[in-house]
Amino acid sequence: MGMKRLVGNAVFTALLGMTVLGASAGMSQAQAATVRDNVPSTYVVVRGDTLWDISGRFLREPWLWPEVWRANPQIKNPHLIYPGDRISLYYENGEPRLRLERGQGGVVKLSPKIRHIPKREAVPPIPLEKISAFLKEHRVIDPALINNSPYIIAGDDTRLISGAGDTIYARGQWSSYDTYSVYRKGQRYLDPETQEFLGLEMISIGDVKLERLEGDIGVMRVLSANREILNGDLLLPADGGAITTSFQPQPPTKDVGGVILAAPDGLRNIGRNDIVALNRGSRDGIEPGFVFGIERRGETVTDPKTGEPVTLPGEEGGLVMVFRIYDKVSYALVMQAARPLSVGDLLLEPRG
Numbered sequence: 001m002g003m004k005r006l007v008g009n010a011v012f013t014a015l016l017g018m019t020v021l022g023a024s025a026g027m028s029q030a031q032a033a034t035v036r037d038n039v040p041s042t043y044v045v046v047r048g049d050t051l052w053d054i055s056g057r058f059l060r061e062p063w064l065w066p067e068v069w070r071a072n073p074q075i076k077n078p079h080l081i082y083p084g085d086r087i088s089l090y091y092e093n094g095e096p097r098l099r100l101e102r103g104q105g106g107v108v109k110l111s112p113k114i115r116h117i118p119k120r121e122a123v124p125p126i127p128l129e130k131i132s133a134f135l136k137e138h139r140v141i142d143p144a145l146i147n148n149s150p151y152i153i154a155g156d157d158t159r160l161i162s163g164a165g166d167t168i169y170a171r172g173q174w175s176s177y178d179t180y181s182v183y184r185k186g187q188r189y190l191d192p193e194t195q196e197f198l199g200l201e202m203i204s205i206g207d208v209k210l211e212r213l214e215g216d217i218g219v220m221r222v223l224s225a226n227r228e229i230l231n232g233d234l235l236l237p238a239d240g241g242a243i244t245t246s247f248q249p250q251p252p253t254k255d256v257g258g259v260i261l262a263a264p265d266g267l268r269n270i271g272r273n274d275i276v277a278l279n280r281g282s283r284d285g286i287e288p289g290f291v292f293g294i295e296r297r298g299e300t301v302t303d304p305k306t307g308e309p310v311t312l313p314g315e316e317g318g319l320v321m322v323f324r325i326y327d328k329v330s331y332a333l334v335m336q337a338a339r340p341l342s343v344g345d346l347l348l349e350p351r352g
Contacts, residue, residue: 031251033064035096039089044103047083051125052249052321052335054081058089058098062335063249063291063321063350068098080122125249126333127273131323134275137226138264139239140189140199140326148173150218150235152182162222162229168208170218170235178210179223180235187262189329191279192344198279198328201264202236205229249321251350252290256280258347260294260320261329269340273333276320278347281328290322292332293350294341317341319350 039058055062081087084103089096150172155162162168186201206225210218222229258280263270270276280286298312318337322330334341 031061031064033067033096034060035089036060042086042088045081045083045085045087045123049083049123050127051081051123054087054123056336058087058096061350063251063319065098065249068096082122126321126323126335130273130275131333134264134331135239135324137204138186138331139183139202139204140277140329141202141236143197143200146200146234146236150174150180152229152231152233152235153217154231155229162225164206164222164225166222166229167211168220168222168229170208170220171216172218172235174210174213174216174218175237177237179238180208180210180220181238182206182208182225182229183234183236184230185234186264189261189277189279192259192261196328198261198281199326201262201277202234204239205233207238208235249289249291250287252286252292254285255349256284256286256347258284258292260341260343260345260347262343264331268342270334270342271337271340272318272335274341276332276334276341278320278322278330278332279328280347281330282325283327286322286325286330288322288325291335291350292320292322293348294318294320294337295346295348296339296342297344297346314346315339316351317345320347 035058043054043057045054051065052062055065059065059068081100082103086101086103088099088101090099091097150170152162152168152170154169156167182205183202184205186203188200189198190196191198205227206229207223208220209223210220212219220235258278260270260276261279262277264275264277267274278286278292294317295314296317298314300309300311302308303310317339318341319335320332321335322332324331
């Protein structure tokens, strides 16, 4: 069955908003989902599962889940999966398919009494708590944005360190906002090949409220702080970018090249569920949900016979999925890691 037919069949609501993209003109070739060896015919979802984990129990290519998912029209909200639900594997015209049967938690008996029915939480596509926490503390900006931004000059009693509940003083060009986020400069992202400046990482320290202005000096109260606020820290409007909570895993639509640019938390050995920065962004066609294979760059050695430099084959390392994009940089979550990943590892089309 071709991708075109798959797309035609996928008029259903796909898993957490995931739809089959089909054969895109920019994609090098359509991928077909393959079933793992010794795959279970049925799996009962448990609390703590993610959709990526469930898909990986059945498929070698978890990002191709939408191609094999078949919703049951008799089930309410078939695109949502809950603990206790049963996922079954079957074949249709020789191709693998997955379907859902609601667990006992979905059965509600009617009675004349008013009862509180606890709300069940659907299984998330990936660990959203980690992503949400990360995005609350990290953003990438153009340095021009901070040229005239207010900055902290002193705390109570001219203290150098301030915390929640303290009064602080800041100076700069003020906008119409009355609440600000406190940021500290992080890494300067430079493209490792071109040395182009890609953006400045900013780390959120806390939130403050502007109480009053006296000239260009603002008197502010610290609302919250996740670490000590220091003189020189910057004030910026809170990041208005919404945190996307549904992702559409898909292979990239074209070869974008690129590498792991940095590990924002300073990790040296990057593993599953860690977050990395990539040196590709929206200008390169990157979209949320793009899944990349990661490969360690092969070493260059000298041929002992000819004296020629020879580059050895790279080593597959894992998979990452993009969840936040900026113009020249994006953040991705490590979904699989066969070995510790490193800054400088290459981005490739994912392989099962």
